Amino acid sequence: MSLLEVDKLCVEFSTRRGLLKALNQVSFELEKGEFLGMVGESGAGKSMTGNAILGLIDAPGEIASGDIRLDGKSIVDSPETIRGSRISMIFQDPLSSLNPLTTIGDQLIETIELHTNRRGAAAKQRAIELLQKIDIDADRLEAYPHQFSGGMRQRVVIALAMASEPDIIIADEPTTALDVSVQAQVLDLLRSLCQAEGTAVILITHDMGVIGNWTDRVGVMYAGSLIEIGTTEQIIQAPRHPYTQGLIASTPTMAADVSTNLYQIPGNMPPLTAIPEGCAFHPRCPKAEQQCQLSTPSLVDQVACHLWRDA
Amino acid sequence: MSFVQIQAVSKTFSKRRLFGKDSHVEALKNVSFSIQEGQTYALVGESGSGKSTLAKIVVGVDDASAGQVIIGNNAISSHMPLHYRRNIQMVFQSPYASLNPRWRVGDLVAEPLKAFKLINGKQQRRDRVAELLEQVGLQADDAIKYPHQFSGGQRQRISIARALSSSPKFIVCDEPTSALDVSVQAQVLNLLKQLQNDLNLTYLFITHDLAVVKTMAHQIGVLRQGELVEEQPAQALFANPQHSYTQNLLQAAPVLKVK
Numbered sequence A: 001m002s003l004l005e006v007d008k009l010c011v012e013f014s015t016r017r018g019l020l021k022a023l024n025q026v027s028f029e030l031e032k033g034e035f036l037g038m039v040g041e042s043g044a045g046k047s048m049t050g051n052a053i054l055g056l057i058d059a060p061g062e063i064a065s066g067d068i069r070l071d072g073k074s075i076v077d078s079p080e081t082i083r084g085s086r087i088s089m090i091f092q093d094p095l096s097s098l099n100p101l102t103t104i105g106d107q108l109i110e111t112i113e114l115h116t117n118r119r120g121a122a123a124k125q126r127a128i129e130l131l132q133k134i135d136i137d138a139d140r141l142e143a144y145p146h147q148f149s150g151g152m153r154q155r156v157v158i159a160l161a162m163a164s165e166p167d168i169i170i171a172d173e174p175t176t177a178l179d180v181s182v183q184a185q186v187l188d189l190l191r192s193l194c195q196a197e198g199t200a201v202i203l204i205t206h207d208m209g210v211i212g213n214w215t216d217r218v219g220v221m222y223a224g225s226l227i228e229i230g231t232t233e234q235i236i237q238a239p240r241h242p243y244t245q246g247l248i249a250s251t252p253t254m255a256a257d258v259s260t261n262l263y264q265i266p267g268n269m270p271p272l273t274a275i276p277e278g279c280a281f282h283p284r285c286p287k288a289e290q291q292c293q294l295s296t297p298s299l300v301d302q303v304a305c306h307l308w309r310d311a
Numbered sequence B: 001m002s003f004v005q006i007q008a009v010s011k012t013f014s015k016r017r018l019f020g021k022d023s024h025v026e027a028l029k030n031v032s033f034s035i036q037e038g039q040t041y042a043l044v045g046e047s048g049s050g051k052s053t054l055a056k057i058v059v060g061v062d063d064a065s066a067g068q069v070i071i072g073n074n075a076i077s078s079h080m081p082l083h084y085r086r087n088i089q090m091v092f093q094s095p096y097a098s099l100n101p102r103w104r105v106g107d108l109v110a111e112p113l114k115a116f117k118l119i120n121g122k123q124q125r126r127d128r129v130a131e132l133l134e135q136v137g138l139q140a141d142d143a144i145k146y147p148h149q150f151s152g153g154q155r156q157r158i159s160i161a162r163a164l165s166s167s168p169k170f171i172v173c174d175e176p177t178s179a180l181d182v183s184v185q186a187q188v189l190n191l192l193k194q195l196q197n198d199l200n201l202t203y204l205f206i207t208h209d210l211a212v213v214k215t216m217a218h219q220i221g222v223l224r225q226g227e228l229v230e231e232q233p234a235q236a237l238f239a240n241p242q243h244s245y246t247q248n249l250l251q252a253a254p255v256l257k258v259k
């Protein structure tokens, strides 16, 4: 049994333009302590997946079918507080997760007391420990969020996410707003802390470079579906789904130079209100066959593509 | 032949304070480089290093505190004559912010034509807009639509069509693909390269993404806290970065290593 199991998850929104399938049969597992990336273009459903796990899907959206299990027990109907102590989140904008009017020390202590059995001096001691882990001096406990730089704030957010001693951290584009050198520091820190504590991470990003440098496994999303999942090495060096192949080929790498063009995937990702019948990628797929227009390939053996069936 | 010359450009921003001393930010310190005709000069650097400040001075939206910018044979400043301006255009990061949502695409693209009085008559204008839209991979009848009817990548194509409309020789691109997904970014970067080849355009390309630089630049300058700390041809800079700051930037860059 895996730590987290997302099982044929479907999320739907009823909109004026009709039913929108934001997530379509998304299935994957997360093991204890692993660093799983979720990659895809904007609107592919990465954040939606994270939000569903966190119980943050609001009307008019709903989990239409499927299940999410933590240690084998369904959490789809459990109140947010139960998840809150076992699953933490980190968002792109650190200011949205920090209270501007409270010192970071008080915010840490409050979270520790709420989610662990440390109280008073023990909670404060733990807060100091966490600050040390993120390379911030203990005397900054009294500081307010606006007194830190962007990178430091995101480190404080990491400490805050760790404070409840969660099993899982969901980090949604945590470094998109940061410079590359600061991004590297923040992701290195997140990785080493989670390794030390055995915390699993789902890192949501649209940046293949981040995936390649910081994750163990990757799921690739397209138009609301998880279309391929595998080890980072395998996805980058030997992608099987034609969309993943295109995504990697269109990413600028150090092999490129000014005399070469980047690979272009023809066309654009469809809006979720107009997902094509059959394989959602077929109008853009260079390898599409007739059956691709007729039946939707499900994720079997880690890839959702007819080419990899009965081979 | 060098087409653009940035000569010892400095820029200081002063903030008046009610109490205490006025504060000064030295956004650019004695920056010099030149750009060869038909080539791309990439300026890389972290947030706040002065990239956009330099861009604004180069296109004559803002003035240097010291030093000068020469493009062709013209000295650039915020009060230069109008006919200098038509040779210099700019493409911004956010195609949302830079395209007025209430204007039709055709009017947006034709705006520089009007501003520089480059066209007479409706038919001529319509033909030129159609030509420009097709040049950037859109369709002639997209002219009657509004920006919100397009995706991010398509909107960036509209911005490029507009920048091309006055037939400039030089375009400053300030993070033109930072807001785009990789597959869309590839389309826009390829388009910019193709236009450079077809029209012999000179680019100043500003970005913080080193992998993008690798595919776009002939020459690279590294800006750090307003100072140009290193400059080399693209191949050489990646193979053999000299300044420790450049080395660190390359080290930190999350570039995909495909074997």
Ligand SMILES: Nc1ncnc2c1ncn2[C@@H]1O[C@H](COP(=O)(O)OP(=O)(O)OP(=O)(O)O)[C@@H](O)[C@H]1O
Binding pocket: B013, B014, B025, B026, B027, B045, B046, B047, B048, B049, B050, B051, B052, B053, B054, B208
């Ligand atoms: N109008 C202004 N008044 C005062 N300071 C300014 C002004 N414009 C820019 N600065 C300062 O000049 C420095 C350089 O800013 P600039 O916008 O050129 O950075 P940049 O390299 O483009 O950064 P980014 O990657 O974030 O776009 C910064 O310290 C900035 O705060």
Ligand SMILES: Nc1ncnc2c1ncn2[C@@H]1O[C@H](COP(=O)(O)OP(=O)(O)O)[C@@H](O)[C@H]1O
Binding pocket: A013, A015, A020, A022, A040, A041, A042, A043, A044, A045, A046, A047, A048, A049, A060, A061, A272
């Ligand atoms: N409240 C909502 N009503 C309708 N559609 C929504 C709503 N919230 C999100 N969506 C749609 O769900 C899709 C997936 O969004 P999201 O998970 O945020 O994508 P991303 O992969 O960029 O994180 C998008 O097409 C988005 O427009």
Ligand code: SF4
Binding pocket: A241, A242, A243, A279, A280, A281, A282, A283, A285, A286, A287, A288, A289, A292, A297, A304, A305, A306, A307
């Ligand atoms: S199922 Fe068919 S259309 Fe879809 S990715 Fe595979 S080959 Fe392409």
Ligand SMILES: [Mg+2]
Binding pocket: A046, A047, A048
């Ligand atoms: Mg998102």
Ligand SMILES: [Mg+2]
Binding pocket: B051, B052, B053
């Ligand atoms: Mg800028």
